[in-house]
Amino acid sequence: MLSSRRDFLRRSSTFAAGFCALRHCLVSPALANSTPSIAPYGPLGLDPNGILDLPQGFTYRVISTSGSTMSDGLITPGLPDGMATFAGPDELTMLVRNHELLPFEGPGAFGKMNELFGKVDPQKLYDRGKGQFPHRGGTSTIVYDTKNQKVVRDFMSLAGTSRNCAGGPTPWNSWITCEETVIRSGPGTDGEYFCDHDHGYCFEVPATHEMQLHPAIPIVDMGRFNHEAVAVDPPTGVVYLTEDRDDGLLYRFLPKVPGKFLSGGTLQALRFRDSKSVDSRNWKVTTVEVGKQYPIEWMDLEEIDAPLDDLRLRGFEESAACFARGEGMWYSEGQIFFACTNGGKKQTGQIWRLVPGSSSDTLELFIEPNNSALLESADNLTVAPWGDLVVCEDREGDEVRIIGVTPQGELYTLACNHLQTEFAGVTFSPDGSTLFVNLQHRGMTVAITGPWDQRLGTDQTDLRRSKFH
Numbered sequence: 001m002l003s004s005r006r007d008f009l010r011r012s013s014t015f016a017a018g019f020c021a022l023r024h025c026l027v028s029p030a031l032a033n034s035t036p037s038i039a040p041y042g043p044l045g046l047d048p049n050g051i052l053d054l055p056q057g058f059t060y061r062v063i064s065t066s067g068s069t070m071s072d073g074l075i076t077p078g079l080p081d082g083m084a085t086f087a088g089p090d091e092l093t094m095l096v097r098n099h100e101l102l103p104f105e106g107p108g109a110f111g112k113m114n115e116l117f118g119k120v121d122p123q124k125l126y127d128r129g130k131g132q133f134p135h136r137g138g139t140s141t142i143v144y145d146t147k148n149q150k151v152v153r154d155f156m157s158l159a160g161t162s163r164n165c166a167g168g169p170t171p172w173n174s175w176i177t178c179e180e181t182v183i184r185s186g187p188g189t190d191g192e193y194f195c196d197h198d199h200g201y202c203f204e205v206p207a208t209h210e211m212q213l214h215p216a217i218p219i220v221d222m223g224r225f226n227h228e229a230v231a232v233d234p235p236t237g238v239v240y241l242t243e244d245r246d247d248g249l250l251y252r253f254l255p256k257v258p259g260k261f262l263s264g265g266t267l268q269a270l271r272f273r274d275s276k277s278v279d280s281r282n283w284k285v286t287t288v289e290v291g292k293q294y295p296i297e298w299m300d301l302e303e304i305d306a307p308l309d310d311l312r313l314r315g316f317e318e319s320a321a322c323f324a325r326g327e328g329m330w331y332s333e334g335q336i337f338f339a340c341t342n343g344g345k346k347q348t349g350q351i352w353r354l355v356p357g358s359s360s361d362t363l364e365l366f367i368e369p370n371n372s373a374l375l376e377s378a379d380n381l382t383v384a385p386w387g388d389l390v391v392c393e394d395r396e397g398d399e400v401r402i403i404g405v406t407p408q409g410e411l412y413t414l415a416c417n418h419l420q421t422e423f424a425g426v427t428f429s430p431d432g433s434t435l436f437v438n439l440q441h442r443g444m445t446v447a448i449t450g451p452w453d454q455r456l457g458t459d460q461t462d463l464r465r466s467k468f469h
Contacts, residue, residue, distance in 0.1 A: 039412035040404070040455050051439070053416040058450030063151050063436075064097075064142060066443025067107045072155035072211050073119055074109040077101055077136060080438040080445055082166030082229060082328070082380055083425030086173050086207035092152060093144045093429045094207045095436055096175040097445065098164040101136040102183075103129055103193045107443075108136035109156050125160025126203070126216035129194040130187065137164040138216070139177050142445070143209045146434045149447060155211040162199045165244065166229035166328055166380060166425075171237075172259050175205045176219075178227035180244055182309045198307075200224040202241075204261060219261045222253045223304040225311050229329035229380070231336045233356050240354065242326030242338050246281075249312045249320050250338070250354075252298060268298035269320035270363070276319035281343050282350075282368065283324070293362045296354075324350065328392070332383035337366065339378035341394065346370040349378040351389065351405065367409055374411050375403050380424050385432040386455045390414065392423035392437065402426060402437065415448070 041055035052060050066078040077099040086094040101108060110116040114134060122128055127135040138159040143152040158164075158177060165180035182200040183193050201218035228244040237258025241251040255265040272278045273295040280288045288294070301315055316322050324343035329336065336354040343350030353366040369375045372395070379394040389405040402415040402423055417423065421441035428435055435448040 039414075041412075041414065041451075044413060044416055047418075050418050051444075052446065052448075053418070054448065054450070055414075057454075058448060060446045060448045061149060062444050063144065063447050064154065064445040070140065070155055071153040072213075074116055074156050075107050075111055076154070076443075077109050077138070077140060077156075078105065078107050078443050079440055080443065081164065081424045081440060082168075082177075083427050083436060083438065083445075084167070084169035084175055084207075085427050085429050085436065086169065086175075087430040088143060088207075088209040091145075091147060091431070092209055093146050093431070093434070094209055095142040095144055095427075095445075096157060096177075096205055096207050097140050097142065097425060097438070098167060098177050099137055099140065100163050100165050100180065100440070102163055102181065103127075103133055103135045103195075105136060108134075109138065109140075109159060110134060110136075120156070120159065120213055124213050124215045126218065127160045127162070127196045127199070130196065133194045135160050135162045135195075135199075137161045137179070139164060139175065139205050141205075141207070144429070144434075144447070146429050146431055146447075149434070149449065152209075153211060156213050157208075158203060158205045158214055158216050160216050161201075161203060165227070166242075167202070168230035168232060168239075168329060168331070169207075170204075170232045170259070171234040173207045175207060176202050176230045176232075176239070176261075177205055178202050178230060178241075180226050180228055182224065182226060182306075184307075198224065198305075200227065200306075200309075202227055202230065202261075217262060220305065221264045221267060222261070223251065223267045223301070223311060224306050225309070228327055229338065231329040231331040231338070233331060233336070236356070238356070240329060240336050240338075242329050243312060243323075244325050244327060244341075245312060246325055246342070247312055247316065247322045248324075248326050249315045250323055250326060251301075267301050267304045269301055269315040270296050271299055271320045272363075273297050273360075277316055278321040280321050280365070281324035281340070282345055283343075283347065284345075286345070288365045290365050290368050293355075293364045296361050296363045298361075323352075327378065327394075328380035328382075330382050332387075337381060337383065337389060339381055339391065341377050341379060344368045344370045346372070348372045348376045351378055351381070351391070367405065367411075369411070377422075378403075379422060380426055382426050382428065384455070385428060385452065388455070390426050390435070392426050394422035394424070396420070 044053040081098040163181040239253040250270040325341040329338040
């Protein structure tokens with residue numbers, strides 16, 4: 001379990017090692033002005049296929065590619081994004097995957113000209129685009145055999161939504177998928193989109209091994225905004241939500257009935273208990289210190305459907321804190337971690353730790369390296385079976401990385417791609433054997449296997465696992 005520190009990488013911005021060296025090394029505060037030690041899994045080896053560099057002993061398989069035909073006869077959509085895994089029957093893994101597609105982006109599940117639209121019940125789609133332009137976002141499910149490392153079947157599990165970016169798993173084996181858009185209903189909305197409904201909502205998708213498309217019903221009480229990710233606190237059923245905006249808020253949803261989101265609930269925004277309208281981005285002034293635990297509270301929000309897309313603006317004016325592009329979010333053992341892509345003085349990213357309490361909650365700025373050689377544009381993240389954070393980068397350049405963060409705040413490179421595409425949807429299989437991740441703009445989903453147990457120096461069966469993977 002990740003712990004608090006007050007002195008994480010305070011001198012990291014002066015670290016002088018070159019980027020190529022950092023690819024292979026672990027960097028800690030104590031080593032900031034000395035020779036860095038080798039990362040836990042050792043240096044990365046160059047992939048002869050030029051796709052994915054991994055440490056020695058690790059291999060990857062491309063298990064899905066956008067544009068291929070799925071088991072249900074539909075097309076694997078493009079731009080795979082947030083994901084989570086669930087334990088299925090016969091030791092199978094159910095991988096539920098978002099697709100961050102707007103209405104006219106592709107490839108879409110129904111084909112280039114929507115010629116496959118007739119293969120599904122149109123009533124199950126959220127937005128059919130005036131009957132002619134069904135929205136191309138949604139989720140697909142891959143049923144995967146980790147023992148034999150092969151796909152059993154794949155299919156669309158939710159359709160007709162837009163720009164499904166991230167989301168999060170629930171304790172009752174479902175996935176909450178989130179729309180990162182606020183396009184409005186109407187013909188030719190925003191000059192190009194045909195929408196039957198407003199967008200900017202969350203949807204719940206049951207995780208199942210059976211091939212079926214689930215009805216897309218928006219959870220309107222979770223608010224309408226540029227949703228990114230969610231995390232569910234199992235003891236309470238409370239849902240925490242990030243917002244992908246430069247001045248976004250951090251939200252929580254209090255359901256009237258835990259686990260029954262469509263029964264309604266209350267949407268709230270985070271504010272610091274001792275200071276109002278805190279700008280946590282640290283862009284010009286260091287407002288929030290790394291490692292310090294701040295008491296927080298929550299304020300109710302009004303007009304959460306926000307037709308003017310001003311929910312965050314009204315919330316900040318009323319004392320809520322703002323954050324720098326809230327992205328990935330994950331629950332693990334009583335803590336919730338979330339990334340802010342462009343937080344910090346150099347806008348290279350922050351990772352936060354929120355701890356719900358019985359009487360009060362606390363918030364900690366877990367890391368803020370302000371050094372793109374260590375971490376740049378943190379996006380989706382998860383917690384590994386051994387307790388480290390595993391973080392996707394969404395950055396430009398020839399090398400895009402998956403970064404590990406230890407409980408002591410040390411950073412190391414776990415993987416690297418040369419395809420100039422962001423990593424997305426990083427998540428472990430329930431048995432801890434396989435790390436799944438997307439190479440988003442190449443439309444690839446890969447499964448990574450290897451000696452994960454080496455991180456603990458123990459047998460794989462003894463790995464300590466968090467509540468979700």
